[in-house]
Amino acid sequence: MDVRLTVNGTSHRLDLDPRVTLLDALRERLGLTGTKKGCDQGQCGACTVLVDGQRVLSCFVLAATVRGKVETVEGLASEGDPLHPMQAAFIECDAFQCGYCTPGQIMSAIACIREGHAGDETEVREYMSGNLCRCAAYPKIVEAVLKAKPAIEARA
Known part of the structure; x- marks a missing residue:
């Protein structure tokens, strides 16, 4: 096809x-x-x-x-930028361990912010609940989402 x-x-x-x-x-x-x-x-x-x-x-x-x-x-990083703000936040907040789930977590986190579901930690946790992390890096993932939020909203 x-x-x-x-x-x-x-x-x-x-x-x-x-x-x-x-x-x-x-x-x-x-x-x-x-x-x-x-x-x-x-x-x-x-x-x-x-x-x-x-x-x-x-x-x-x-x-x-x-x-x-x-x-x-x-496809996240803009030309001239090595990393998207969410990728940078994941690194800065140490929001991954093995890294296997990280790409899916990052894509969901970006959608979380773009769709207006990143008001606070509780809302981020709820919206991101469909993305599992076997290493249990959830607190750091939430921290990264909230850290990247201003930069992603500024891009919109």
Whole structure:
């Protein structure tokens, strides 16, 4: 099946089986391995990407059904900037240990702020509850989200 995806501002034309998930298309066909395959059942959030600014579990979405612009962790930093403010905040706050869940956490955190769900620690925890961290870095993740909030809101 002929599938067209716009990922991180670049248009791609792929010949895919209609059953291929967005996650597998990103990782296996486009080489964007920042998006992680965790549970492959939509329960852990490791595969979170943004489609038209909304967070999406890419293991749950068929690539052929995606019509919007896909943003992955690889596409976050602006030209000339080594890191997106959320990536920098995760480093500054030590918001990861093994790092496996970090790309999905970062993408969800950006959506959390953009959608107005980062008013306080309780709201961030609730909104980010779909992203699991086996290392239990949750307090530092919340700290990073709140630290990056002003810079991300300024970009909007």
